[in-house]
Amino acid sequence: MxxxxxxxxxxxxxxxxxxxxxxxxxxxxxxxxxxxxxxxxxxxxxxxxxxxxxxxxxxxxxxxxxxxxxxxxxxxxxxxxxxxxxxxxDMVAVGMGGTWVDPDSTDPALRRLCNVVEEMSVASGLPTPHIYVLEAEKGINAFAAGYTPEDAAVAVSRGALDQLNRDELQGVIAHEFTHILNGDMRMxxxxxxxxxxxxxxxxxxxxxxxxxxxxxxxxxxxxxxxxxxxxxxxxxxxxxxxxxxxxxxKASVSRQREYLADACAVQFTRNPDGIGGALKKIAGYSSGSQLKAADREEVSHMLFATGQSFWFSMLATHPPIEERIKAIDPRFRPEDMERRASADTAKNQRSGIHAAFAGSSDPWAFLTGKNEKVAASAFAASLNQDVESPDPEHLDHAVQTVSAIPDTLLHAARSRSEVLALFPALFLAREKDMRESQMGKVEEMLNLKFAEKVAILTKEAEKMHPLLTLPLSDLAFSALRQLDAPYGKRLTDLMEAMVAMDGKVTVFEYCFVRLLKRRLAEAQSPNRKPEGGKCRGKQCREALVNIFSVLAWQGHDSEALARRAFLAGISRMLPMDVPLYEAPVNWERDLDMALEVLDGLDFMTKGELVQALLVTAGHDGQLSLEEAELLRMICACLHIPVPPVLPEVAVNRG
Structure with a gap:
């Protein structure tokens, strides 16, 4: 599935x-x-x-x-x-007694938690959720709450932080990300x-x-x-x-989802000892997964494990812990269980540094010396796979990606006071005159202090590989959504003005700004009704023609190649009424209309659309990095998270 x-x-x-x-x-x-x-x-x-x-x-x-x-x-x-x-x-996490965790925290246990959550976000193609710790809870538990990934919060008990090692914590967080990806939170x-x-x-x-x-x-x-x-x-x-x-x-709806989330966590991390070890520690820990919060029953269906005892097993929102362990580790025997409450204490509190790059002399090495094109089949793997459990290679790549981002930019992405300056820094022009004009716009719409910060961050952004732009924006969204709505509006207005100043808005720039606007809007109004299933008839046909035309025109040098790519893709969506190709005259307007309308497709049809778009983009058998990232951006605008392009096929856009 x-x-x-x-x-x-x-x-x-x-x-x-x-x-x-x-x-x-x-x-x-x-x-x-x-x-x-x-x-x-x-x-x-x-x-x-x-x-x-x-x-x-x-x-x-x-x-x-x-x-x-x-x-x-x-x-x-x-x-x-x-x-x-x-x-x-956020409201659910705070109601459960959660304390917000600063993404830039230097506390070892909190740093470890933040790193794990950030890695999961990058690996799954989602914006980083807010992170909370239930300080008063000694039991081992966690939950994810929210309407959409844009307003999601992940909360972890103090018991989980103290008792679980990094692999086990990673398994628990992978379980919760499965619920985010599967759309369980709104229900x-x-x-x-x-x-x-x-x-x-x-x-x-x-x-x-x-x-x-x-x-x-x-x-x-x-x-x-x-x-x-x-x-x-x-x-x-x-x-x-x-x-x-x-x-x-509630119990009948929740139980099967827990088995599924456990299995996906194993696939995601490629480590059954991670989530399996966490479940075993719960089984052998004196406090188990029990919570003290008065609202624990209200959120029982959200928790990683049962938060309170039920006298009647049919009311339990989770399967028995032993059954969940056996599903992961068939060799497990309850009689062999020993208490592991204090196991690996020293290991649990180790530094939160990303282990994959400890001692690496060149953390950017994985981005250099690669092919100049992305094999269409390689990117298809990202689109074809079970997105609720991204390939383990994506998790490995996420660790490397976060480590490859310059520390100055990473700090800005995690800081509420600096995150506004980060986004303009990623899109400043290289030409001196244009850059000065853009900096003037930054000073006008923000202020001199932010303009000075943008100038500092730009020096680091110029060194950063373009492949890191989208993951960095995902990491920065957690800090960005904490700002008041007027700041978000000011930022998106600034970004639109900056990318339009040279009169040459690229499709990538357009999609980036649109995605930023959509995410901020949903974070501010998370309980809006989803639009799925509302795209039908003539308007839907026009939207399909627009998006395939723009994609074919963007990725092919000649009109003949663009026409063939257009027909190859759109014939999958409109097999009985294949339209003729026309190069877009106003591609921004066409793409804006297409993304707005096609977001109303039901999810099964969206799956068919993604595959058809890939046929158009990869009609010549290969994709440029810009095309691959553009496809990811389009998918994100349609509420379809896609894992990043893997490093073995990554190339420089420039």
Missing amino acids: NFFEHQDRARRNSRRMVFLFIIAVVLIVFAVNLAVGLLFFSFFEFGAHEMQHMKLNASMKAHGIVSLITLMVIGGASWYRMSKLRSGG NIRMMGILYGILAISVIGRGLLHSGGRRKSFIGNRKQGGGGPILGLGLMLVGYIGVFFGRLI
Whole structure:
């Protein structure tokens, strides 16, 4: 099952979850009406037949009112909780007691954590999420939360930091990145909101029960208020019945995903001892994976391992820890398990330096002396593979990539105070006159202080291989999204002005700025409804023609070659109505329209589109690095993360 199939499955699961919860709500409404009806009839003494008939009519009217009130309570509570979660993963992490981790931290344990998360981000083609540590939690656990990768947060317990070595921590983070890539997070937050609404019924019931308990009439005359506690008890029981079935549904959705995420983590890291070792330590650790936070049950379906004990196994959101270990290591025997809570303590706290380059005399060596073209088949491997578990070579490459970025630029990418200066530095022109004009624009739209910082960073950026531009921007996004929205708008306006000043905007520059704008917009409004499945008809056909025309025109020197490349690709998407090729007159407008419309394709069709685009770009059997990076950028604009081009086929654009 590949990335596109997982995304499609996630949406089907989300619809199924909503359907099942609707059934649960209907049953709760029925149960509340039953409780109110019993209370109504038990607290009235019926006399004549006519009086009974009048009271029956009144009862029927009351049922309608009760149903409406119940739905309003559930819906209102769910809306309230969802509105609290609208800022995305940060809100969930902070609500669990998480402490934000500075990406530039020098604390050994935190540096190690940041390095692992950054490596996973680069390897999977995702922006780096915010990182949190649950300082009060001694159990070994973690979770990823958010609506999209742009607002994602990864939280790790202090117990995990203290007890896991680097390989084990890497396995846990790979597991969480699988949930980010698979689109599980949006459904997880929707679960939180709906369950909160169902729980509201029991909260109201508990309030009525407790308030009534303080009154003398609790067991006295039923006409003096004894109905309140009874109604409260009924509502509380009804509410907990709803929560029971809600948890049951949540568990049924979550369990299979955990097996899948474990398997993907093994494929990603090529190290079953990583995540397997983490699970074994949980099994043998005194605190296990237990959490103390009051909201632990609410996020139980997000956690790496069970955060609390369940008396009924069907309610557990995770498979038994022994079964997860056996799925990774069939030779595992529970009776052989020994406590490993203090194992590898010294190793756990080792420096966070990227081990792959410890002692390397030339960390940039992997970017030099390569072929001048990227084999189309090699890049196809990146697009064809299961994106939810990128090839282990991509993880190795990510370690090298982060190490190859100059320290000054890496520090700027991690710093909230310097990240604004980083992006202009990556796109300053080499010509003196044009550079001076661009620097003037930087000073105008930011300020003199930032302009001076841009000048310093530019000197380092000129030394950096162009292949590192996109990974560096992925690393910088974590710091960038912490800035207020006006700063993000100012940055994108500046970038648009800078790349347009020479009158020669490249497709790469255009896509880079568009991707930056899209990511910032989604980070600021993460709970917007995804557009999947809305691209149909004539508009979709026009968008397909536009994107294939631009790609063919960009990557081929002659119109004849461009025409053949265009037809080879678009015939896969429109086999019954193949259009004629026309060189784009206004490619920026055409590409802007195409990316906007085609983002509305369903994920299965997006998968077909990516393969067809690759046919066009690699029609001559090879890709320039610019073409390969452009394809990655286009995919990112369509919400399709693609791992980076591997170093053995990387070349300099210039």
